[in-house]
Amino acid sequence: MTPDSRPALPRFVKLRFDRARDTWLLLAPERILIPDEIAVEVLKLCDGKATLAAIAATLAARYDAPEPEILSDVTAMLADLEAKGFLRDREAA
Amino acid sequence: MTELSARLRPDPARSHGIPIAVLAEITHRCPLQCPYCSNPVELERASAELSTEEWLRVLGEIADLGVLQLHFSGGEPLARRDLETLVARAAALDLYTNLITSAVTLTEARLDALAHAGLDHVQISVQSVEDALATRIGGLRGALERKRAAAAWVRARDLPLTLNAVMHRQNLHELPEMIEMALDLGAARLEVANVQYYGWALRNRAALMPTPDQIDTASKVVDAARARLHGRLVIDYVEPDYYAARPKPCMGGWGRQVFNISPSGKVLPCHAAESIAGLSFDSVRDHSLAWIWDHSKVMNRYRGTDWMPEPCRSCAHKHDDWGGCRCQAAALLGDGGATDPACAFSPRHAEVFEAALAFSEGSDRYTYRDFSGGTPEPGG
Numbered sequence: 001m002t003p004d005s006r007p008a009l010p011r012f013v014k015l016r017f018d019r020a021r022d023t024w025l026l027l028a029p030e031r032i033l034i035p036d037e038i039a040v041e042v043l044k045l046c047d048g049k050a051t052l053a054a055i056a057a058t059l060a061a062r063y064d065a066p067e068p069e070i071l072s073d074v075t076a077m078l079a080d081l082e083a084k085g086f087l088r089d090r091e092a093a
Numbered sequence: 094m095t096e097l098s099a100r101l102r103p104d105p106a107r108s109h110g111i112p113i114a115v116l117a118e119i120t121h122r123c124p125l126q127c128p129y130c131s132n133p134v135e136l137e138r139a140s141a142e143l144s145t146e147e148w149l150r151v152l153g154e155i156a157d158l159g160v161l162q163l164h165f166s167g168g169e170p171l172a173r174r175d176l177e178t179l180v181a182r183a184a185a186l187d188l189y190t191n192l193i194t195s196a197v198t199l200t201e202a203r204l205d206a207l208a209h210a211g212l213d214h215v216q217i218s219v220q221s222v223e224d225a226l227a228t229r230i231g232g233l234r235g236a237l238e239r240k241r242a243a244a245a246w247v248r249a250r251d252l253p254l255t256l257n258a259v260m261h262r263q264n265l266h267e268l269p270e271m272i273e274m275a276l277d278l279g280a281a282r283l284e285v286a287n288v289q290y291y292g293w294a295l296r297n298r299a300a301l302m303p304t305p306d307q308i309d310t311a312s313k314v315v316d317a318a319r320a321r322l323h324g325r326l327v328i329d330y331v332e333p334d335y336y337a338a339r340p341k342p343c344m345g346g347w348g349r350q351v352f353n354i355s356p357s358g359k360v361l362p363c364h365a366a367e368s369i370a371g372l373s374f375d376s377v378r379d380h381s382l383a384w385i386w387d388h389s390k391v392m393n394r395y396r397g398t399d400w401m402p403e404p405c406r407s408c409a410h411k412h413d414d415w416g417g418c419r420c421q422a423a424a425l426l427g428d429g430g431a432t433d434p435a436c437a438f439s440p441r442h443a444e445v446f447e448a449a450l451a452f453s454e455g456s457d458r459y460t461y462r463d464f465s466g467g468t469p470e471p472g473g
């Protein structure tokens with residue numbers, strides 16, 4: 001993941017709000033993860049079009065936080081998801 | 094991010110919560126005859142199967158319950174022509190869908206239709222890495238080639254693939270090649286499933302039971318492969334029955350997270366539960382799933398910890414393994430309510446280990462799974 005990456009969930013990984021449990025869930029093959037609030041905000045922006053840099057800028061503006069730090073936090077989080085196969089870089093594909 | 098299952102720590106006020114997954118065994122028909130098959134020896138006939146309309150209603154009830162994952166299994170789920178229709182409905186209901194298949198009857202056109210319907214994941218089972226042995230175990234010539242082709246089609250459509258390999262005395266020597274085959278076929282996950290002894294497998298114990306040496310070697314092979322393939326292939330290893338010191342947390346606890354629907358609509362806490370004598374199961378034909386999940390006698394029979402005998406009752410592990418597998422207790426001790434004898438704390442544990450050793454020296458001859466009560470392998 002670099003600032004130019006365009007992260008997106010693969011077709012088989014689903015972010016959805018589960019009414020029965022009143023929580024957001026990330027559904028993947030044989031796994032169900034509970035993303036925290038921040039992760040949900042980030043994942044909603046991962047549409048395969050926005051670059052990682054743009055996502056960080058959006059979040060920085062939304063939370064009035066320093067952009068470089070947001071960028072490095074978001075990069076780390078998304079790289080971890082990518083390593084697990086739950087996220088892809090459209091730019092690289 | 095936490096796993097949902099980790100969040101499901103026992104709540105003392107409730108014996109159960111919202112189920113996570115359902116195993117829909119939509120048919121018992123199957124082109125293969127694996128002697129290790131976990132299906133009941135008394136298979137349900139096609140005429141008893143739920144109709145398409147019944148399944149469509151049941152899928153709605155499944156989603157309403159809050160279930161997240163739906164596994165289509167069997168028998169061979171592809172044997173039902175309406176599989177695409179069922180997958181499409183499940184996907185429309187936001188269920189995460191998985192097809193558990195032997196894949197020998199899969200075609201590219203059918204896979205396209207299933208992918209189009211919204212299928213999320215495919216799990217293909219393999220009997221062996223070698224054609225002759227695969228044919229001997231599954232009873233169908235050319236099965237392995239078809240599975241390889243099917244796996245390639247799955248990957249070509251960017252569907253995630255899990256390879257499931259049921260391992261036993263007669264194929265455990267292939268484990269290293271099995272891991273290579275999973276990589277070759279582009280699987281993201283390999284399930285190395287030591288045979289669990291119920292259904293047809295229980296009948297075939299003498300032909301399937303591994304030796305302790307084989308199990309030692311297998312765990313080493315898996316450990317080494319996991320370290321080597323980190324980030325490339327996830328290997329799930331299902332510990333062998335009978336040789337373990339601690340029992341499996343079977344189904345994550347009876348009636349806690351998952352349930353199974355049989356071809357005719359019986360709701361079972363696990364797919365082998367019918368092997369426990371004296372239980373009678375409710376059907377989706379007679380009751381709503383919500384009622385069955387909360388109130389059916391069978392679901393509540395071994396739920397939580399109140400039913401437990403000693404040594405489980407006062408054991409520190411009771412919320413981790415829920416006393417092990419009820420079907421195993423029933424099969425080995427004739428009492429579904431006993432501590433799983435796979436547990437080293439069970440007073441009967443030593444017997445089970447001795448029995449395993451004896452079975453591991455049994456005859457290699459199989460009894461094949463079929464609708465006529467089983468067919469012995471010729472010769473031997």
Ligand SMILES: C[S@@+](CC[C@H](N)C(=O)[O-])C[C@H]1O[C@@H](n2cnc3c(N)ncnc32)[C@H](O)[C@@H]1O
Nearest residue numbers: 129130131167168193194195218257288289294
């Ligand atoms: C009963 S099969 C039905 C689906 C399909 N016919 C197939 O074999 O893939 C469901 C899954 O359980 C596995 N399986 C069957 N018998 C088993 C046993 N005795 N122990 C562990 N896994 C088993 C199969 O390999 C398959 O992945």
Ligand code: SF4
Nearest residue numbers: 123125127130168195
């Ligand atoms: S395990 Fe073998 S015999 Fe049993 S349903 Fe699957 S393919 Fe058929």
Ligand code: SF4
Nearest residue numbers: 405408410411416436
């Ligand atoms: S005694 Fe019961 S609860 Fe304790 S480890 Fe054994 S099976 Fe599990």
